[in-house]
Amino acid sequence: MTKTAEQKSAISPRRDQDFPEWYQQVVRAAELAEPSDVRGCMVIRPWGYGIWENMQRQLDAMFRATGHRNAYFPLFIPLSYFAKEAEHVEGFAKECAVVTHTRLEADADGKLKPGSPLNEPLVVRPTSETIIGASYAKWVQSYRDLPILLNQWANVVRWEMRPRLFLRTTEFLWQEGHTVHETEEQARAEATLILEVYERFAREHLAVPVFTGAKSESEKFPGAVETLTLEAMVQDRKAIQAGTSHFLGQNFAKASGIQFQNREGKQEFGWTTSWGMTTRMVGTVVMMHSDDDGLVLPPRIAPTQIVILPITPKEDTRARVLETCDALALQLRGKHFANSPLEVEVDRRDLGGGVKNWEWIKKGVPIRVEIGPRDLEKSSVEVSRRDQPIKSKHSMSLQEFAATAAEILMSIQQNLLERAKKFQEENTRVIESKEEFYDFFTAKNANKPEIHGGFALAHWNGSGKVEEQIKDDLKVTIRVVPFGGEPGKCIFTGEPSAKPVIWAKSY
């Protein structure tokens, strides 16, 4: 490029210019995913899928450690099963894909057309409460059969109108846990336990700090008694739901006929929960940590944590440089970070100079290491961290780097979390009047709104009407009703309020 080299960032537009477009460009530049020919569906590319697989593996281990096991249930749900829980149907009906025919047949012109209609249409699962409930109804007879603690990793389909890569796609990947318990207390404890697992996973693995609590009545999962949630704040200060855990009471047990004989010999309905986390988390991580040069990955979920870039300007040193790179890679792979061997790659591709370097920057690899002829003399390496300015490089001895690589990764992981926490704190405000509230959520520049607002902690009288009014006026909703909190006065009506709640614009 012959243009001025000053301050040129790899991603355009920058975050402050157009955040949604910046996000799309980061996803594209990092080769995480791309839109497919099927509307609303995405192709997840190896780098993006690698991130998901890491999330999956790590979260799965946490489920196992808390007594859960994996299973798999059908993609199709008979319409009659689906229709059993009234609120549930109403909540999902509009976004269900339906299979009405089996097989294709060629017509007179040789065109393929759906063949025989099904007696009963099949719904492509938007979530699996009802189909799993049908199995549970068979499995549960006695209180001795409880609890059932299962999880499944699956794809689901929700016919959404506004797809965006990872954040909202028609088909998405997730895990859904479904449990049955003997008592209300146990089921509530399960929902809370999972919320804690999610919170810890987000914080420790993804470097994503969250607020936890319950959803208000209007934002609840269709059919749930209580929905627990985690909400993260990304860099445009909007909220994004990072996972949900539902206490379903006996609603779904009644709908599916999950009954057992209790300790007193009486028939009783089971108490169920369900909980899920999706590929949306990949998008959340992107919006949380990335910068104007592209993706920035928390080391724990980076498919490659360290990339070694051989610098080979002269033929006569080429072989020795490559040898040194391979030896270092081998040494590093014998070391561990967060209980897993280091993921190291030597980029030997025959590509010119900085092209490779920039590719890895845009992909968000935590550590880049350069080794060239000059380093051979001194037995040194040049180390760059993705959480520091792109141009900064630190020279250190090869042995020192090998010995401290895992510590550097840890330091990056912590730094990303600290940075995100600080951002969240700086943009979370206690708000005490309606005027202040409206001001907080109104952009100064109405035509081209700048990044504004954040999370507002404000008292509220519990009325759905007030909620609706605020949503209409500002597109702001209650994201979380936190646990605990002192009583006060609703800032909108002056009426009594049980506790302050968190308001924000959301994805």
Place this chain on the structure above:
RNA sequence: CGGGCUGUGGCUCAGCUUGGUAGAGCGCCUGGUUCGGGACCAGGAGGCCGUGGGUUCAAAUCCCACCAGCCCGACCA
């Protein structure tokens, strides 16, 4: 489903008003010069201009129909 817009090489688009049979940038391939760095020079591959019909000697360009996609609204992990 309501309102606005667009369909031209892999990507972003120009050309269309004033019909004459296809262009640019990026990307890709080859060769060379560079290279502790997203470089440069030269050459090259790649398109029945969304689909169908009409007008005309002649249609990417004009007319009609259809199809598809995008953006703005209600829904949402």
